[in-house]
Amino acid sequence: MTVWDRPEPPARPVPLDRERIVAAAIALADEGGLEAVSLRKVAGRLNAGPMRLYGYISTKEELFDLMVDEVHAEILPEEQPGDWREALRIIAHRTRQTVLRHEWLAELLGGRPTLGPNGLAVTEAKLAALDGLADIDTVMRAVETVSAYFTGAIRREIANLRAERATGLSKRDWQRASGPHVTRVLATGRFPTLAKAVYDGTEVDAEASFATGLDWVLDAVAVKLTRPPT
Amino acid sequence: MTVWDRPEPPARPVPLDRERIVAAAIALADEGGLEAVSLRKVAGRLNAGPMRLYGYISTKEELFDLMVDEVHAEILPEEQPGDWREALRIIAHRTRQTVLRHEWLAELLGGRPTLGPNGLAVTEAKLAALDGLADIDTVMRAVETVSAYFTGAIRREIANLRAERATGLSKRDWQRASGPHVTRVLATGRFPTLAKAVYDGTEVDAEASFATGLDWVLDAVAVKLTRPPT
DNA sequence: CTCATGGCGATACACTGTATTTCTGGGATA
DNA sequence: TATCCCAGAAATACAGTGTATCGCCATGAG
Numbered sequence: 001m002t003v004w005d006r007p008e009p010p011a012r013p014v015p016l017d018r019e020r021i022v023a024a025a026i027a028l029a030d031e032g033g034l035e036a037v038s039l040r041k042v043a044g045r046l047n048a049g050p051m052r053l054y055g056y057i058s059t060k061e062e063l064f065d066l067m068v069d070e071v072h073a074e075i076l077p078e079e080q081p082g083d084w085r086e087a088l089r090i091i092a093h094r095t096r097q098t099v100l101r102h103e104w105l106a107e108l109l110g111g112r113p114t115l116g117p118n119g120l121a122v123t124e125a126k127l128a129a130l131d132g133l134a135d136i137d138t139v140m141r142a143v144e145t146v147s148a149y150f151t152g153a154i155r156r157e158i159a160n161l162r163a164e165r166a167t168g169l170s171k172r173d174w175q176r177a178s179g180p181h182v183t184r185v186l187a188t189g190r191f192p193t194l195a196k197a198v199y200d201g202t203e204v205d206a207e208a209s210f211a212t213g214l215d216w217v218l219d220a221v222a223v224k225l226t227r228p229p230t
Numbered sequence: 231m232t233v234w235d236r237p238e239p240p241a242r243p244v245p246l247d248r249e250r251i252v253a254a255a256i257a258l259a260d261e262g263g264l265e266a267v268s269l270r271k272v273a274g275r276l277n278a279g280p281m282r283l284y285g286y287i288s289t290k291e292e293l294f295d296l297m298v299d300e301v302h303a304e305i306l307p308e309e310q311p312g313d314w315r316e317a318l319r320i321i322a323h324r325t326r327q328t329v330l331r332h333e334w335l336a337e338l339l340g341g342r343p344t345l346g347p348n349g350l351a352v353t354e355a356k357l358a359a360l361d362g363l364a365d366i367d368t369v370m371r372a373v374e375t376v377s378a379y380f381t382g383a384i385r386r387e388i389a390n391l392r393a394e395r396a397t398g399l400s401k402r403d404w405q406r407a408s409g410p411h412v413t414r415v416l417a418t419g420r421f422p423t424l425a426k427a428v429y430d431g432t433e434v435d436a437e438a439s440f441a442t443g444l445d446w447v448l449d450a451v452a453v454k455l456t457r458p459p460t
Numbered sequence: 461c462t463c464a465t466g467g468c469g470a471t472a473c474a475c476t477g478t479a480t481t482t483c484t485g486g487g488a489t490a
Numbered sequence: 491t492a493t494c495c496c497a498g499a500a501a502t503a504c505a506g507t508g509t510a511t512c513g514c515c516a517t518g519a520g
Contacts, residue, residue, distance in 0.1 A: 038507065049469050051509080060508065110385040111337065113393050115412060120421055127423035137432050139423075144386070145379065145443035152382030153374070155340040163343050182345060191350055193357035193369075202367050213375035220450035268476065279500050281478080290477065463520080469513095476507065483500075490493075 014047055018056050021046065022066045026102070029067065034104040037063075061112075068108050069116025074098045076121050080129065084225075085218050087129035088143075091122065092150040092214050096207075099154050106158035110151045133225050142221045149217045150210070157206050244277055248286050251276065252296045256332070259297065264334040267293075291342075298338050299346025304328045306351050310359065314455075315448050317359035318373075321352065322380040322444050326437075329384050336388035340381045363455050372451045379447045380440070387436050 024045040028037045039060060043050045057063050075094045080087050099105045114123070126147065130139040167179070186195045254275040258267045269290060273280045287293050305324045310317050329335045344353070356377065360369040416425045 039509085040507080051470085051511095052468065054509075055467080107341070110382060110389060112389050117415070120415060120424060124421040124424045127427055131423045131426075136427050136430050137434070140427050140431055141439065141442055141446075144383070144439065145446055148382035148386060148443060149375065149379045149447070150382070151385070152340060152378035152380070155381070155385075156374070156378060159340060159342050179345075185347070185350060191354040193361045194350060194354045196361075197357055197366050197370050200366050201370055204367070209371065209374065212371055213378060216371075216375055216450040216454060217379070217447060219453065220446040223449065224446060269478085270476080281501085282499065284478080285498080461520100463518105465518090466516100468515090471510105471512075473510080474508100477505100479502105479504080481500100481502070484496105484498095486495105486497100488493100488495080490491100 016046060016048060016052060016056065018066060021053060021056055021063070022070050025063055025067050026070060029104040030102055034064075034107050037104075039063075064108055065112065065116065068105065068112075068114060069118045071098055071102050071105055072114065072116065072118035072122050074101070076118060076125060080125060084129045084133060085222070088126065088146055088218060088221075089214060091126060091129075092146065093211075095150060096154050096157075096210060099158060103158055103162075106155050109155065130225070138224060142224065146214075146217055146221060150214060153210055153213055157210065161206075246276060246278060246282060246286065248296060251283060251286055251293070252300050255293055255297050256300060259334040260332055264294075264337050267334075269293075294338055295342065295346065298335065298342075298344060299348045301328055301332050301335055302344065302346065302348035302352050304331070306348060306355060310355060314359045314363060315452070318356065318376055318448060318451075319444060321356060321359075322376065323441075325380060326384050326387075326440060329388060333388055333392075336385050339385065360455070368454060372454065376444075376447055376451060380444060383440055383443055387440065391436075 021042060025037050025042045028041055028045065039053055040050045042063070043053055046052075053063070057066065075091065075098050077087075077090050077094060081090070095109075099109065114120070123143075126143045127139060130142055133139070134142070182198075185191065186198060189195075251272060255267050255272045258271055258275065269283055270280045272293070273283055276282075283293070287296065305321065305328050307317075307320050307324060311320070325339075329339065344350070353373075356373045357369060360372055363369070364372070412428075415421065416428060419425075
């Protein structure tokens with residue numbers, strides 16, 4: 001029984017940390033969506049048993065929280081411009097782009113409070129952009145309003161995107177001709193305005209529509225800011 | 231072997247329809263959240279085997295779609311007031327109240343296009359409120375912007391509500407004192423504006439905050455409507 | 461060299477969504 | 491009336507899930 005006959009001892013388990021676990025989970029989610037993230041698969045990717053993960057998280061939801069916080073690092077802009085409008089606009093667009101890169105984020109965004117370091121940093125950036133331009137309550141309301149708008153808008157955009165992908169059709173074609181259900185329903189005449197919107201509306205690309213709505217909301221905020229700055 | 235010895239023949243299976251299935255699913259979700267909705271439990275509640283449901287839906291997601299559309303009936307206002315602002319405001323508030331009644335809706339709202347009859351009716355109502363006040367593209371943008379705001383706001387409100395319930399603390403107390411993590415992080419001084427907001431901000435109730443933000447957004451829409459009505 | 465212990469893998473459990481197979485009662489036909 | 495057939499329901503099956511528990515073993519201490 002020479003050395004060559006004996007197998008090497010089993011490799012000591014690779015040390016783990018949350019960073020590696022979260023990275024593996026994010027990779028999985030990027031590839032196959034949130035539903036592709038299972039503790040077994042995450043652990044498998046790290047050559048570990050599923051139970052190993054419970055030393056680092058105590059529930060799958062916590063893993064999701066960590067994933068969300070991790071990608072918030074991509075949202076945080078490098079440096080803040082002086083103009084509050086520009087600052088909020090950039091954060092909104094960066095959020096959108098991050099969600100487009102990690103579509104699974106749409107399911108999670110706004111679903112739970114974001115209390116991780118990166119999430120808090122993003123919140124800080126939003127608030128800081130408006131700090132001093134009004135009393136803190138107004139600032140909070142403004143940030144929450146803008147954030148509510150863009151999380152809602154992004155979520156809807158992703159929902160539409162997925163529907164389009166599922167049918168392989170552009171939103172327009174799908175509504176107009178190929179979604180037999182929608183076509184039939186519109187033909188009943190019970191939804192005249194909707195029909196008009198579908199048939200007569202101009203198709204605008206998602207980013208432009210996002211930007212336009214965002215500008216409207218920012219306009220609204222601007223009005224409230226010029227109001228008593230206290 | 232008299233009649234008495236013989237058991238009655240097994241009751242003929244209760245006839246099913248989507249309405250009953252959806253009602254059962256909604257009841258389950260209202261009681262135990264979305265995660266309490268399993269095809270087995272839904273079927274069980276109707277004295278049927280799980281596979282029976284597949285005659286009426288072909289996937290669990292479709293069941294969710296039906297549930298969402300069903301509760302959209304609660305959102306649709308009985309009659310539309312003439313004033314577009316009031317009309318949109320009412321829809322927004324009815325949506326919020328419906329989600330508060332059916333918290334599971336928060337997870338689903340905006341997650342997929344709403345193509346059911348009630349969903350379309352709600353969309354029609356939104357569009358109809360603004361019809362004629364601007365070109366159809368502007369009307370669509372307005373409706374989408376307002377809807378994005380309030381779905382985002384509602385989702386966040388529910389997220390906070392759940393977090394509060396989970397800790398048994400008011401949002402304020404939780405952030406301020408009892409969430410050791412948040413307290414510790416704020417103490418680092420890395421998030422000065424956030425700290426100011428948490429410590430110096432006034433606690434406003436969710437409905438008021440929702441209404442305020444909504445008014446801001448409606449103001450923004452009003453401005454765009456008075457623009458070239460074309 | 462022995463022992464204890466902390467951490468890891470294996471095992472187990474209850475449950476999920478869904479595909480497939482098996483059964484059965486009622487209607488159609490002879 | 492007796493037979494066949496078949497739609498549709500039920501049972502079974504399967505691969506997978508999150509998580510609790512158990513038993514082992516390598517590494518450090520004594």
